[in-house]
Amino acid sequence: MDTRFTEEELAFQAEVREFFANIMDEDLLALLDGAEASPTFKEGMVEYQRRLNARGWMAPGWPVEYGGQDWSVTQHFIFNSERGKAGAPAPIPFGVTMVAPVIYTYGTDEQKARFLPRILNSDDTWCQGYSEPGAGSDLASLQCKAEREGDEYIVNGSKIWTSIAHAADWIFCLVRTDNSGRKQEGISFLLIDMSTPGVTVRPIETIDGFHHLNEVFFEDVRVPVENRIGEEGKGWTYAKSLLVHERLSIAEVAESKRNLEQLRELARAEVNGGQSLLDDPVFAQRLAEVEIDLMALEFTEMRVMASAAEGGMPGPESSLLKLQGTTIQQSIQELRMDVAGYYSQAQRGELSADQLGHEFADFAQKMYFRGRAASIYGGSDEVQKNVTAKHVLGL
């Protein structure tokens, strides 16, 4: 049992650290400031992702033949940790971490050649068409249908909660191609060009006050059969097989560590009755509990990675990563709101931070409300617990 880095790993760590220090210059940080809530978010992300790609580090987790890196799990861990420390975001996941593995695992050579390089270079922005108005956590009950007509599918229906659809070039969809069997059967995996006639996007206003979610409508949308991944009717299997190989950084430990350090400094500077908020025993206790949970989660993630590296299936603890990661993110967002005090409830609108009189309250507020979604999407907390109870505990 040993978590020390070797000489080579330490050298790699230094290399990654230097890389991120170099690419995260002031211009880029300005574009990304405010994260998803910022109007320059997509522009900043594309620029950032191209800098990653220039170094060959846009998709280190992909197989080497498609542009990935031949790294050990420890190297992946180091890369993600250093990225988080540098305040650099994970790439927008829908292309590089969600659809690409389906394409390189189940796609044809033509599909790989057509889509993967454009994902690496951020030429295409992708969004995910899974959820539907009637199928949220019960994903397999989806109804958006695709009927075969010659070399095309005619798609009719709608998708909902589609992040970034308004800025996307492509959407990968689970669609129903057959209604006769079990609901998991008869689902196919289609790649749809967002500029196809019949595709419309309606923004969904959310309580965080910025636009990231959408509803996507398909009305007689013609999709070439060559845009189907794998076999007809096997889409559910493809989508599900990906869930087994959860993304390495699903718990977002590196991001939470950085957010927590920033929170600590915000709290240190906040004064209540002449005393730093950090010296308030109740606040300190809440902060400590989150930090300790995060320290545990960091090692849970390392345990999962170490067992994956040995070729084993991820251990039972892997089922907890999303649930616990989300809980921690929300706790940090909640504490940041509390640090902002009265200002956490003020709407900044068009005012500058200076005019409003508070530096981070607006960000705290947006991320708090935005963050409530994390325990709903990607399998709600309750679904995560159901899955763990059934598949891990055998209940």
Added chain:
Amino acid sequence: MNFNLSEEQSMIRDSISRFVQDNYDFDQRNATTALQHGFSADHWRQFAELGWLSIPFAEEFGGFDGGPVDTMVIMQEFGRGLVAEPFLPTVLLFGGLLQAGASEELRSDLIPQIIAGELHGAFAFLERQSRYVITDVKTRAQREGDRWVLNGEKTVVLNGGAAQKLIVLARISGEQADEHGLSLFLVDTFADGVTTTTYRMTDGREAANVRFDNVTAEATIGASGEAFELMNPIIDRAVLAVAADALGAMESLNAQTLEYLKTRSQFGTHIGSFQALQHRMVDIFAACENTKSLLYRAACAMDASDSDAQRSLLALKFMVGRAGRQIGGEAIQMHGGMGMTEELSVGAYVKRLMIANTLFGDADYQQQRFSAVVNAGSRSAVARAVA
């Protein structure tokens, strides 16, 4: 990066696990804790024969030179089986302090006796008023000629009844809670002026209050006045051990609770089919995994003398307290009325976990120390803001 045990560590684990299987079902355990001093002398002899008592000691005394991970492996199995024998007080605390601070002569005399299973010891560090502040010491040691004479009382001395010798924390100078001015003394429990009052802890293990009325110490352990520095690493190792013991108990208890959910039938179905119970079971499974992750984190950091060791250990001990209480409470609740009975071992596990919480400071105390460590930093920002 790997979390695997070495071949030797796996052998130790398997050997303890077999011992537990053969000797520690719940009835056997109850019979064991009912014995004088709350454990079995036969078991202790077996521990010696199997070499387990030698593991943490240096090779020069006949030991195995085991590190934090070795300790962890042993204690986790002991916790799983609710083993009552005093490995923590005799080997890790008493033995650990001897090895760290006793004279060469004493070490080569006493440590082999511990390894052979012939000598029991205990570490007497608590007092009625001290709660978790280990430096709050009123027991005095005074120099009289070439002897040290002790007066005072130490409380909740684990294994204080069976111990032939104690290491006693006493004050030689300074104010009541000062870190400096503390010394450690070796005291024979049969010496004149030593009065031992024994009692049982909730889980059946024995503890004692020990009074010292003009007791002459056999020897000093470590440099005079510097016991704080000497005992801290030994206590850290003991905290890791307690946490490993607790993790073993949590794993065993969770397995029992899970089995109960699968077999207990109500309203025509097994109760584990109810979502309310499923989610609670997932919560305590997660609490156990969190404890395991922090245990591995602390053990690896201690093994590597990493700067992360201190805060990892504080985090771990906090988690042991919080997770232990949650797991214990849920185990009783989900076992229903049966969880309240002495027929099942559930209560014994819960008590073991509650003792683990209090040993060397409970969750609240660890959280405060954790906060003090991680939030330490310049207060100038506040000073500026106030000005």
